[in-house]
Amino acid sequence: MLRKKLMLGALSLTIVSCSHDISAPESIQKNAETSFSSPEKAYPHEKGEIFYLNSKSSNPTRVDFIDGKFIWNNDMILSEDQVAKLNNPNLAERAGSNDLAKRWPDGIIYYTIARNIPDQTRITDAIAHWEANVPSIRFVERTSETNYVMFTVGRGCSSFLGMVGGRQYIFVASSCNTGNIIHEIGHSLGLIHEIQRTDRDSAILINWENIVNEETSHFNTYADDNINGFQFGPFDFNSIMMNGSFDYSSNGLPTIVKLDGSTFLANRSSLSEGDLETVSKMYDHPEINGTSIICDNRSVTYNLDTFVPTAPSWSVSSNLQIISSSNISITVQALDSSTSDEAWIRTDMNGLITTKEIWIGKPLLPTDLIHEPVFTCVGSTITAKILGAETYEWSISRGTINFPALANDNTYVGSSDTISVEPVNDPNGFTVQVKATNSCGETNYFSKFIPTNCNDGDGGSVPL
Numbered sequence: 001m002l003r004k005k006l007m008l009g010a011l012s013l014t015i016v017s018c019s020h021d022i023s024a025p026e027s028i029q030k031n032a033e034t035s036f037s038s039p040e041k042a043y044p045h046e047k048g049e050i051f052y053l054n055s056k057s058s059n060p061t062r063v064d065f066i067d068g069k070f071i072w073n074n075d076m077i078l079s080e081d082q083v084a085k086l087n088n089p090n091l092a093e094r095a096g097s098n099d100l101a102k103r104w105p106d107g108i109i110y111y112t113i114a115r116n117i118p119d120q121t122r123i124t125d126a127i128a129h130w131e132a133n134v135p136s137i138r139f140v141e142r143t144s145e146t147n148y149v150m151f152t153v154g155r156g157c158s159s160f161l162g163m164v165g166g167r168q169y170i171f172v173a174s175s176c177n178t179g180n181i182i183h184e185i186g187h188s189l190g191l192i193h194e195i196q197r198t199d200r201d202s203a204i205l206i207n208w209e210n211i212v213n214e215e216t217s218h219f220n221t222y223a224d225d226n227i228n229g230f231q232f233g234p235f236d237f238n239s240i241m242m243n244g245s246f247d248y249s250s251n252g253l254p255t256i257v258k259l260d261g262s263t264f265l266a267n268r269s270s271l272s273e274g275d276l277e278t279v280s281k282m283y284d285h286p287e288i289n290g291t292s293i294i295c296d297n298r299s300v301t302y303n304l305d306t307f308v309p310t311a312p313s314w315s316v317s318s319n320l321q322i323i324s325s326s327n328i329s330i331t332v333q334a335l336d337s338s339t340s341d342e343a344w345i346r347t348d349m350n351g352l353i354t355t356k357e358i359w360i361g362k363p364l365l366p367t368d369l370i371h372e373p374v375f376t377c378v379g380s381t382i383t384a385k386i387l388g389a390e391t392y393e394w395s396i397s398r399g400t401i402n403f404p405a406l407a408n409d410n411t412y413v414g415s416s417d418t419i420s421v422e423p424v425n426d427p428n429g430f431t432v433q434v435k436a437t438n439s440c441g442e443t444n445y446f447s448k449f450i451p452t453n454c455n456d457g458d459g460g461s462v463p464l
């Protein structure tokens with residue numbers, strides 16, 4: 001059904017591309033293989049139906065339909081849902097969580113390896129390489145989880161893009177080496193190809209005249225294809241997701257060169273520093289920065305503390321309303337400022353979920369000044385603790401505040417809710433006072449008389 005929609009909609013629609021290899025003369029391909037830069041392709045020896053999703057643009061996006069699968073840039077398999085999103089001309093509808101590659105929740109990728117794959121150390125080595133280098137992702141052998149990757153025998157090397165849902169495959173042909181599998185796992189985590197970066201023209205020259213005609217769509221940037229993509233650091237020739245100079249060549253001449261005209265091979269030995277940074281950004285949880293208390297009916301803005309690889313989908317608890325939101329911030333307000341209640345703000349970036357718990361309404365203030373021991377001689381600790389107060393102003397009538405650091409007049413003004421007091425040896429006792437102020441500017445005052453008795457002869461605390 002989707003194929004029919006694709007064909008019907010092909011004239012007016014948009015999106016997607018990526019890049020990759022094949023098509024280079026056989027001699028060059030062989031050379032590339034022996035130097036570990038073998039290009040990945042899902043079906044190296046087959047040609048399917050070709051669809052152009054963005055036929056009105058100068059570089060239409062190509063999707064191949066082979067063996068019941070939609071193939072993008074030769075080695076990325078797209079779900080029907082992903083193809084439908086690519087085929088949506090309305091950019092606004094594709095904002096937010098509609099990005100192509102969904103992340104694995106908490107960076108955990110459940111997986112199984114089909115028993116009939118020969119030389120399975122290729123796969124386990126590739127998994128170990130990812131785990132050893134990216135702390136924010138983990139691979140766990142699947143037991144009964146619904147969403148998981150199955151490594152299975154294929155006719156080439158290919159993977160679905162991001163977490164698709166349910167069982168998804170990474171296809172491993174006998175020609176796929178460990179480096180190719182590291183690359184394919186990159187696709188399953190949500191990476192596309194390095195050449196799709198929007199800044200690639202600052203690092204490479206594309207020799208369009210050397211590219212096989214049908215393959216030019218693989219040289220689109222993600223912006224060309226209206227993808228909501230991302231990139232970090234400088235363009236990375238060493239990325240495991242980068243092509244080689246001769247990929248898609250029609251004539252044996254390079255299709256991609258560095259700005260100085262030199263050629264390069266694709267790295268398929270290990271993840272680059274840029275790869276590690278990119279995946280870490282994708283799977284490290286960002287913090288939602290902002291106050292932990294919303295006072296009264298004020299509107300408050302919260303910001304994500306890091307780069308946002310995917311337009312976030314914001315949600316809030318039912319006692320909050322969203323005033324406005326963007327990719328990096330959200331402004332909220334309490335629905336009813338007369339109540340005091342727990343609340344939360346959450347962002348879901350294609351499976352990367354962060355929650356901030358907050359308090360709305362009138363903040364709590366200290367309700368009592370606790371001191372112990374109840375009766376004291378020397379070296380007593382006085383405490384006052386409760387959610388809401390942000391500053392405390394401590395003073396004592398006689399004796400010394402030993403902790404924390406004091407102003408010259410032996411008082412304390414700051415955020416410490418605990419002070420340590422050393423009273424003088426005075427049978428009349430002394431008084432501790434504190435003014436507690438919450439983030440809404442409300443204050444409570446406390447004053448406690450604390451008797452002293454040091455007549456037991458050993459300096460200990462003795463009740464009067």
Ligand SMILES: [Zn+2]
Pocket residue numbers: 020040075076183187193
């Ligand atoms: Zn690829």
